[in-house]
Amino acid sequence: MITIKDVARLAEVSISTVSRVINDSKPVSPEVRKRVLKVIEETGYKPNDVARSLVTRRSYLIGVIVSNLANSYVADTVRGIEEIGKMYGYDILLCSSYGSKETQEKYLQLLDRKQAEGLFLVGSIFDEEIIKLAKSFNKPCVFFTRDIREEINHITIDCKSAIYEVTKYLFEEGHRKIAYFSDFENRTTVENEKVEGYLKAIEDNEMEYSKIYVVGGNKHNEAYDLGKSIIDEVKDFTACVCSSDEIAIGILDSFLDNGINVPDDVSIVGFGNIREGKFVRPELTTIGEPYYDVGAVGMRMLIKMKKGDKIQQGRMELPFTIEKRKSVKNLN
Amino acid sequence: MITIKDVARLAEVSISTVSRVINDSKPVSPEVRKRVLKVIEETGYKPNDVARSLVTRRSYLIGVIVSNLANSYVADTVRGIEEIGKMYGYDILLCSSYGSKETQEKYLQLLDRKQAEGLFLVGSIFDEEIIKLAKSFNKPCVFFTRDIREEINHITIDCKSAIYEVTKYLFEEGHRKIAYFSDFENRTTVENEKVEGYLKAIEDNEMEYSKIYVVGGNKHNEAYDLGKSIIDEVKDFTACVCSSDEIAIGILDSFLDNGINVPDDVSIVGFGNIREGKFVRPELTTIGEPYYDVGAVGMRMLIKMKKGDKIQQGRMELPFTIEKRKSVKNLN
DNA sequence: CTGAAAGCGCTTACAG
């Protein structure tokens, strides 16, 4: 490997001078600069960022601990984080925890030793100990989670309003009997907000029917099973608001397989705008959360924290969208 | 920050000794070890991996340049890479290029400066210059690509056999007139192999009909447009083999929207087993490539290259699967 | 504008 020493020797200058031309940090006379540049060109010298990191105490590394990259929302969030990070010279150290607390702890320690300058935690839920540990490193730390139990910086959408609005949208489309399908397994603080949004919309619009079905989890098949088991009750309502797209699609499939037509017999809306929703028939109407932007905004937030700027602490909300597609019927 | 020096001072030993107990690299007397461990415990000292990297010349960093993490196959490959990498103490530095050659080059240089110990390039196609550059760093380098133009290490499935087998499968289900839908935009070496596989299956099974439709690209809407434009010709064949799931789903949707029933009027098979294929109706029969395993095997290959072991150079093939779902009708 | 020197936080011969 060719080092700064070699360049200095070949260009007949001191390593200080080489450093100065590389970094443009101090004035160097044109002739000397040219000589150094020539040697760099000829030798193909490239500075060793590890050595540089050691002395500057800047790693330009950002640790990102994700639950599972296979979820498209996670991948999109990471893309947003990386995109903005790269704009500021930061690189992404990726760690997949698959939800394991032990793994998260291990990676948190690892990232600290690797001198990561900031931390992202993305997943639906994190243990309080993990949150405490993450904060204990005294580096900027941003969360993307569905369960807010501590004073943490996190980016999200206003889930309560989102469910409220989509329920109201169904009302405007003529629906008066709307059921809500809640995620039991992940009974997060955000899930509670969603339920509140649903209930508030029912109340504000003076609808007389309200019913909350509880799904065993956020998986397609669990929703499918629930859907199948309540086929007889489908006549009671004309629309379903679902806590997630996964649930919505499970319900949709179970209805379809049992002779219930969507949206003619019953309308369905989801939450999350996962990619699969565009491929189910009928295409799923859903609430869109801009995951890429969420990641990007998170990174901007982290960079501000590094600079020590005053920033909006705690929750930061981004606008959601209602993706109107084919799974809702206008009853008017 | 607390350093090895602080620990040494507090434990009243030399930093060499502290280093030895941290790394278990040389014998240390029980009493001294205990004393050092106690100080480490009390101070919460954690070694600085950057400093360690500088002297050991090991970064334990693996650079992964991907096209776009939003493609589920990319995300799955990365998961496989990371999983095995972590088993051996390696971390993943993630870089998204979105197919830009300039970006890829920039990241390749970056990864070199960061002392990455190995490189993965995942994307459907790479420019020859990028391949050359990647190989020029003299570090282990593994590709996941659909276009093989150089002597490179890469992992894939046997695409020719895969298409051959799925076409034969259609034959066995009673189909005699099978069309192939090719991806024109990405006319890669692998696409050529696929066409060969199709043609060979036609020939080996003495089918008299063969036709290759060329799609303008690998996108859903381009396939949709093509599908719509050939509605009149659908009577000519009973099954479609598609170069990718994206194409298959586009064709499927265009048929469905134009009154052609799948699989009753015509059967469709895809390639790739993307997540969306399970959500279209009818569920898509397709060829499964084990992306996670592909990534994992790639990482094992890279680790072997590091060790200097003799390894199977060049192409390495993994078994594919035929995911038999609902988009194929048995004509027998 | 330039160079010699110190130092970033570690590991590792070397000597004892």
Next chain:
DNA sequence: CTGAAAGCGCTTACAG
């Protein structure tokens, strides 16, 4: 078993 010293490849006061 232990410590003093050199060195990894850089940056940055400091002096000139």
